[in-house]
Amino acid sequence: MDPQDLPxxxxxAYEDVMAMLVGTLFxxxxxxxxxxxxLLTGSTAGLAFLLQYATGWRFGVWFFLINVPFYWLAxxxxxxSFTLRTFAAIGLVSLxxxxxxxxxxxxxxxxxxxxxxxxxxxxxxxxxxxxHRASLGGVNILVLFLQDRYGWRAGYVQLGIDAAIMLAAxxxxxxxxxxxxxxxxxxxxxxxxxxxxxxxxMGVS
Numbered sequence: 001m002d003p004q005d006l007p008x009x010x011x012x013a014y015e016d017v018m019a020m021l022v023g024t025l026f027x028x029x030x031x032x033x034x035x036x037x038x039l040l041t042g043s044t045a046g047l048a049f050l051l052q053y054a055t056g057w058r059f060g061v062w063f064f065l066i067n068v069p070f071y072w073l074a075x076x077x078x079x080x081s082f083t084l085r086t087f088a089a090i091g092l093v094s095l096x097x098x099x100x101x102x103x104x105x106x107x108x109x110x111x112x113x114x115x116x117x118x119x120x121x122x123x124x125x126x127x128x129x130x131x132h133r134a135s136l137g138g139v140n141i142l143v144l145f146l147q148d149r150y151g152w153r154a155g156y157v158q159l160g161i162d163a164a165i166m167l168a169a170x171x172x173x174x175x176x177x178x179x180x181x182x183x184x185x186x187x188x189x190x191x192x193x194x195x196x197x198x199x200x201x202m203g204v205s
Contacts, residue, residue, distance in 0.1 A: 011132060015132070016085075016132050019128050019129070019131070019132040020085070020088060020089060020092065020129070020132065020134065021092070022125075022128055023089070023124075023125040023126070023127075023128030023129040023132070023134075024089055024092035024093045024096055024125060024129070025096055025100075025125070026121050026122070026124050026125030026128065027093050027096075027097075027121070027122050027125035027126065027136070028092075028093055028096035028097040028099075028100045028125075029100055029104070029121050030117075030118040030119065030120075030121030030122035030125065031045070031059055031093070031097045031100070031118075031122070032097065032100045032101055032104060032106075033106075033109065033114040033117060033118035033121065034049060034114065034115075034118045034181075034184070035049075035052070035059060035097075035101070036106050036109050036114065037109050037111045037114035037115065037118070037177070037180075038053070038111075038173055038174075038177050039111070039114060039115055039118065039173075039177055039180055039181045039184060040053070040165070040166075040169055040173070040178075040181050041119065041122065041181065041184060041185050041188060042139075042158075042161070042162030042165055042166070042185050043136075043138060043139045043140060043158070043161070043162060043165075044063065044066050044067060044070075044136065044137065044138025044139045044140075045063060045122070045136065045138075046162065046165040046166075046169075047062070047066055047138075047139075047165060048062040048063040048066055049169075050165060050168060050169055050172065051066075053169075053172045053173060054171075054172050058097075058098060059097050059098075060093070060094035060095065060097040060098040061094070063090065063093060063094050063097070064090060064091065064094040066138060067090050067136075067137045067138050070137050070138050070139075070141050070142060071083055071086075071087065071137070073141050073142060073145045074086055074137060074141050076145070077141065077145055077148065078141070081133070082133055082134070082135075085129075085132070085133055085134035085135075086134050086135050086136070086137045087137075088134070089129050089134045089135065089136060089137075090136060090137050093136065111176075111177065111180050112180060112183075114180075114184075115180040115181065115183050115184035115187070116183065116184060116187050118184055119183075119184035119185060119186070119187035119188035119191075120187050120188070120191055122188050123187065123188040123189070123190070123191030123192050124191055126188075126191075126192060127191060127192055127195055130192075139158065139161055140158070143157040143158045143161070162185070166178055166181065166182060169181065
């Protein structure tokens with residue numbers, strides 16, 4: 001993209017802060033739905049869910065630790081501003097995912113609803129973060145780096161990693177929960193695919 005193609009109405013600092021808080025709270029609520037229903041998603045969050053179910057350590061701890069090695073890739077590919085925003089987003093999701101379970105008490109949660117609504121909430125949260133030049137880091141940055149460095153198609157690599165996570169989940173979750181997790185992942189990706197398109201949104205930071 002050429003510099004002249006960028007919008008001339010950037011976000012203000014307080015707008016970025018508000019978006020960071022709202023976006024990460026949405027993601028954390030979706031994570032709470034998934035944890036309560038024993039579901040998972042793909043990418044780095046999927047690895048954190050998988051390790052949570054396998055070891056008993058909380059999602060927030062795993063999500064923060066898994067992302068640590070990817071920060072240098074983010075700096076190399078996206079620069080310091082994006083990396084710092086991503087670090088803040090990851091830290092807030094890790095924190096809020098721990099606190100939301102205390103703030104929201106769910107006595108009964110239908111798994112299909114949890115899969116669809118949890119996927120939508122995480123997708124909406126990620127969409128808000130994307131529009132303010134932040135992300136949830138991890139595997140997404142890795143696949144873009146591999147595409148730049150070795151020419152591997154990012155979409156195919158991401159798909160392969162997500163498929164491997166879902167297959168590994170069969171070792172720790174019932175097959176029907178893995179199937180519902182795939183459905184939730186479809187809902188999540190549809191939210192992003194239908195709303196995160198060039199020309200649809202003009203604000204940048």
